[in-house]
Amino acid sequence: MSSVQICTFNVKGLASATKRDRVLCWLNQQKFSIVLLQETHYNSITDDTDKWSSKWDEHCYLSGQCTNSLGVGILINKSCNCKVLQYQEIIVGRIQLEIEDKVLNIFNIYAPNNDDINFFNILETNLETFSDQTLLVGGDFNTVINRHK
Secondary structure, X not given: OOOOOEEEEEOOOOOOHHHHHXXXXXXXXXXXXXXXXXXXXXXXXXXXXXXXXXXXXXXXXXXXXXXXXXXXXXXXXXXXXXXXXXXXEOOOEEEEEEEOOEEEEEEEEEXXXXXXHHHHHHHHHHHHOOOOOEEEEEEEOOOOOOOOO
16 A cells, blocks of 8 residues: 555634635645544534535545534545545544555544543444454544543
């Protein structure tokens, strides 16, 4: 497999067209193959993916239901020689790619910022279904490493 540049980035809201355009322009300049965005504030009901696709070099897979919180995106650059096999929303963004005859399952996580064990149980169950495949898990897990600091 050739080199694939991957970025994971909590953007803290891209509902503003100005900020969205600025961030997507910057990401394009970095030449990332795959970008995992968290906290996009994307709303699948009211937002048009064309607003995103017009500023990104290739495919945008977006998931979200609120313009003031949450949301994830998986962006695939045209420089990434890959075929998207499927995109699925489970509890978080997931995409299955074929890159040079290798299948890669990508999960983009934006976990709740409260102690929601149900979220992680559902995530674990979904990840286990791909235990015999190549996984890339990225995102913002909103976890506290040491709660006493």
